[in-house]
Amino acid sequence: MAIKQLAVFVENKHGSLDEITKILANAGVDIRALSISETQDFGILRMIVSDLEAAKATLKENQCVYTVTEVVGVSVPDTPGAMAGVIRILSENNINLEYVYAFLGASHDSACVILRVADNALTEKLLEEGGYHVVSDPFIEKL
Amino acid sequence: MEKYWQKEIETASRDEIVAIQNKRLKETVRRVYDNVEHYRKKMDEIGIKPEDINSIDDLHKLPFSYKQDLRDTYPYGMFAVPMKDVVRLHASSGTTGKQIVVGYTKNDLDVWADICARQLYAVGADENDMVHVSYGYGLFTGGFGLHGGAERIGATIIPVSSGNTNRQVTILKDFRSTVLCCTPSYAMFIGETLKQMGIDKSELCLKAGIFGAEPWTDEMRQQIEDLLGLKAYDIYGLTEIMGPGVSYGCNMQDGMHVNEDHFIIEVIDPDTGEVLPDGEQGEIVFTTLTKEAFPIIRYRTRDIGVVTRGKCECGRTFAKMSKPRGRTDDMLIIRGVNVFPSQIETVLIRCGYTANYQIIVDRVNNLDTVEVKVEMTDEAFTDSMAELTKRERTLHEEMKSLLGISAKVTLVPPRSIERSIGKAVRTIDKRKLI
Numbered sequence: 001m002a003i004k005q006l007a008v009f010v011e012n013k014h015g016s017l018d019e020i021t022k023i024l025a026n027a028g029v030d031i032r033a034l035s036i037s038e039t040q041d042f043g044i045l046r047m048i049v050s051d052l053e054a055a056k057a058t059l060k061e062n063q064c065v066y067t068v069t070e071v072v073g074v075s076v077p078d079t080p081g082a083m084a085g086v087i088r089i090l091s092e093n094n095i096n097l098e099y100v101y102a103f104l105g106a107s108h109d110s111a112c113v114i115l116r117v118a119d120n121a122l123t124e125k126l127l128e129e130g131g132y133h134v135v136s137d138p139f140i141e142k143l
Numbered sequence: 144m145e146k147y148w149q150k151e152i153e154t155a156s157r158d159e160i161v162a163i164q165n166k167r168l169k170e171t172v173r174r175v176y177d178n179v180e181h182y183r184k185k186m187d188e189i190g191i192k193p194e195d196i197n198s199i200d201d202l203h204k205l206p207f208s209y210k211q212d213l214r215d216t217y218p219y220g221m222f223a224v225p226m227k228d229v230v231r232l233h234a235s236s237g238t239t240g241k242q243i244v245v246g247y248t249k250n251d252l253d254v255w256a257d258i259c260a261r262q263l264y265a266v267g268a269d270e271n272d273m274v275h276v277s278y279g280y281g282l283f284t285g286g287f288g289l290h291g292g293a294e295r296i297g298a299t300i301i302p303v304s305s306g307n308t309n310r311q312v313t314i315l316k317d318f319r320s321t322v323l324c325c326t327p328s329y330a331m332f333i334g335e336t337l338k339q340m341g342i343d344k345s346e347l348c349l350k351a352g353i354f355g356a357e358p359w360t361d362e363m364r365q366q367i368e369d370l371l372g373l374k375a376y377d378i379y380g381l382t383e384i385m386g387p388g389v390s391y392g393c394n395m396q397d398g399m400h401v402n403e404d405h406f407i408i409e410v411i412d413p414d415t416g417e418v419l420p421d422g423e424q425g426e427i428v429f430t431t432l433t434k435e436a437f438p439i440i441r442y443r444t445r446d447i448g449v450v451t452r453g454k455c456e457c458g459r460t461f462a463k464m465s466k467p468r469g470r471t472d473d474m475l476i477i478r479g480v481n482v483f484p485s486q487i488e489t490v491l492i493r494c495g496y497t498a499n500y501q502i503i504v505d506r507v508n509n510l511d512t513v514e515v516k517v518e519m520t521d522e523a524f525t526d527s528m529a530e531l532t533k534r535e536r537t538l539h540e541e542m543k544s545l546l547g548i549s550a551k552v553t554l555v556p557p558r559s560i561e562r563s564i565g566k567a568v569r570t571i572d573k574r575k576l577i
Contacts, residue, residue, distance in 0.1 A: 007526035009519045011556050037528045041553050042519075044528055063339065063558050065519045069526045098527055116526070 001136050002070035002120040004052050008045045009065040012038050020045060020064065027058035033103035033114065046101070048073075048114065072115040072123050073135040078108070086113065089130045095123055145394070145458050148264040148296065149257065152404050153459050157452070160403050160460065165198040167432035168407065172196045172205070175438050178223040181216050182440060199407060202430065203418050208442045213243040213383065222246050222436055229436050234282040235382045245382055246436035252291065254433055255385055258402045259292020262391035265400075265457070266351040266376045268322050270297035273348075275320035277329060278356070279305040279565060284386025285356055289324045289378075292388065298322070305329065305564040308336045319348040327359035327367060327375075328567035331498055334370025335558075344372035353378045355387055357566045358446075358467045358485050362492035364396070377466055383442055384429045390464050395456050398463035405433045408462055409441070410450050413471050424449050426471055427464060445471040447483070475504055475570060477511045480547050484569040487515055490545055494538045495523045499560050506574040513550040515542070518557050 010016045017036075024031060030050035036043050049055045052068065059066050076082045090097060098116040105112050112135055117123045124134045147153045155163075173193040175182040185206045186192070195204060213221060222229065229246040247255070268274065274293035278285025286304055293300045301318055303311060305325065311333055314320065323330065330352055337344065349371055355378035364375045377392035379399050389406055390399035401408045406429050410419045413426040427446045431438050446467040454460050469483030476482075488498055496517045503514040517538070525531055539552050561568070 005526065007524075009524050009554075009556060011559070016556075039528075039532065042555075044526060044531065046526060063556075065521055065524045065557055067521070067524050067526055098529065 001124050001134060003048060003073040003114070003135065003137055005069050005071045005114065005116075006047045006049055006052065006055055006059075007067050007069060008047070008059065010036075010043045010045050012041050012043050016043075017045065020059075023058055023062050023064070024049070024055055027054050029055045029058065033101065033112070035099070035101035035114075037099065046099075048103070069116070070120055072117060072120050072127070074113050074115065074127050075105070075110045075133040075135055076102070076113045077110050083113070085130065086115075086127065086132060089126050089132075090115075090117070090123070093122075093126055095119070095126075146264050146267070146269065147458070148260040153261060153400075153461065155404075155460055157460065161199065163404050164407055164432060167404075168199055168202065168430070169193070169196060171430070171432055171434075171438050172440070174223055175440060179221055179438075181212060181221055202407065202409070202441070205430075205440050207416065207428065208439055210243065210383070210443075210445075214241045217241060218244045219246070221439070223438050224248060224436050231287075232282075233284045233287070233382055233386065243383065248435040251385075251434055251436055254405055255288060255388060256291035256295040258385070258388040258391070258405065259289050260295040261292075261402065262289075262353060262376075262378055262388055263292050263296050263298065263322070265391055265393040265459075266322065266353060266374070267394070268293075268296065268298060268351060272298045272321045273301060273319055274298045274322045274324065275301045275303060275311075275315060275318070277303050277305055277311055277323065277325035277333070278387070283565075284380070284382050285324075285326075285565075288380065288386040288388055289353065293322075308332060308564070309340065312337050312340055312342060315347050315349065316342060321348050321350050323349055323352045323371070323373065324378075325352075325354065326356045326563075326565055326567070327354040327363055328357060328498070328562075329564055330354055330367045330371065330375070331363070332562045332564070334367060337370065344370065347372060349373040351376060353392075355379055358469050358473070358483075359498070360485050360488045360492065361466075362489050363498040366492060366498060379464065379467070381444060381446075383439060384431060384444075385434070389429065393455060393457040393459060398451065398465050400455065400459050400461040400463055401450070403461045406431055408450055408464060410448065411443075413443075413445075413447075421451055421462075422449060424468070427467070447471060447474075473570065475502070475513075475572065477504060477513055477548050482513075482546050482548065486546060487542065487550075490538070490541045491515075491517055494534070494541060496520060496538070499558075499562075500569070501560050502570045504570065504572045504574060511574065513548060514553055515550050516553050516555050516560060518560055519554050520557065 033048040035046045102111045102113045176193045231247045234244045280286030352373045352375045367375045379390040380387035390401045392399045409428040410425040419425045427444045448467045449465040452462045499518045501516045
């Protein structure tokens with residue numbers, strides 16, 4: 001069920017991001033969502049992409065360090081309290097969030113929220129029980 | 144079955160070895176005194192005559208030779224035979240100052256080929272092997288040294304020389320090289336290139352690698368063996384003494400046998416010059432016993448190592464020297480603490496990084512700073528910042544506990560540290576100590 005996320009190692013210096021986005025663009029890879037966390041020296045660029053295999057191939061060819069991780073994607077309605085509901089479910093079940101980011105999908109009345117947790121299956125089950133729609137890779141591909 | 148190129152001498156008793164050394168040392172001292180003004184002057188200054196040297200126990204009476212002596216007598220001042228008897232010249236790279244030049248007679252080349260043949264046999268090579276030499280050919284001794292040894296044992300030599308790494312990989316694969324000879328850092332580079340070209344190590348026929356000319360660690364040996372699918376052996380040598388083959392690694396992969404019938408090894412305290420007992424770490428000093436064109440007495444190599452004696456499990460009886468732990472001139476003194484790049488390398492590999500690193504030393508507000516740039520690897524990378532910074536911290540702490548100094552660790556993208564096809568540049572010292 002979970003979504004495959006691509007994380008790329010980037011140096012925290014001028015032009016690094018430009019280089020990686022260019023590499024992906026040249027391979028015809030579309031970036032659906034993106035988040036960066038950084039230290040003074042380096043950063044982790046996390047992305048949900050349209051074509052994971054093509055992205056991996058071009059990154060490898062260009063000698064980038066990357067890793068693929070499975071993350072949970074959940075569709076959250078664009079209403080007050082919807083996100084709070086997601087967090088409450090996680091909190092009540094003692095699920096720690098390593099990181100979170102969101103992006104807009106095709107429809108403008110909901111956002112897709114990416115959650116990095118230790119147990120994807122459990123999180124997905126709890127969210128579905130809580131009435132949320134968990135999204136999968138095919139959903140991302142259709143965007 | 145262990146194979147020896149010259150079994151009789153390689154497995155001789157200590158008494159036999161010492162007898163040969165005593166005889167040859169006396170001859171060498173007589174020869175340099177008679178033929179090289181530099182030695183005659185130095186010995187006369189301290190009142191030592193050739194007849195005062197009767198055995199290797201008298202060796203310590205002779206003055207040391209330094210690289211500076213070779214520079215001062217450049218180009219031919221230390222040659223002990225007329226130029227008509229010199230059949231080959233080699234020279235050091237001159238990267239650390241003025242270059243030095245050495246000469247070989249026909250007999251010197253003969254000895255050199257034999258000691259390199261001993262090395263090749265010790266790693267299990269023979270006339271059935273394809274020896275791929277990626278050391279540079281030219282004035283540098285690396286290429287021609289092992290070339291001579293491979294020719295001596297009747298192996299098929301592939302004299303590729305250094306550079307053009309993609310082509311090296313193609314040749315390794317297509318020509319089915321079985322023994323690779325190059326610097327350890329270049330072996331790493333070839334291994335990475337293999338991966339990048341999408342060639343699996345199982346497509347190669349390599350069984351052994353003979354790596355030397357720069358200090359490297361056992362951890363790096365493991366990485367090279369994994370990358371190339373071979374057994375990695377040490378070879379030691381330096382232009383001033385002969386070139387590669389002065390000492391040679393055997394199947395035990397634990398130290399190198401010194402060709403004691405041609406060279407005497409001593410380990411000394413680099414500060415006092417005092418000879419240290421076996422097993423103690425110090426600067427390695429060599430005296431040649433058979434060199435005709437360019438004999439050298441008690442040459443200070445500036446390599447730091449340990450010598451041990453006793454029969455090795457491979458059957459060889461020559462003294463063994465450890466892998467050089469560094470060079471006295473590579474040694475960094477940081478906030479008063481002695482640090483060798485090889486120590487940093489050990490920590491890096493233990494923590495899951497590669498041997499691709501660079502040490503940058505600077506002085507800010509009168510305080511030495513050290514930055515170690517380390518390349519990120521697929522294995523060490525994760526999507527979690529918490530985990531990544533934790534690993535960075537572990538590396539920092541390991542380094543602090545081993546070196547006794549605090550170094551800034553900077554993770555950089557793969558292949559952003561410049562690769563070397565010869566000796567790797569490990570250290571950049573920006574301090575201006577004047």
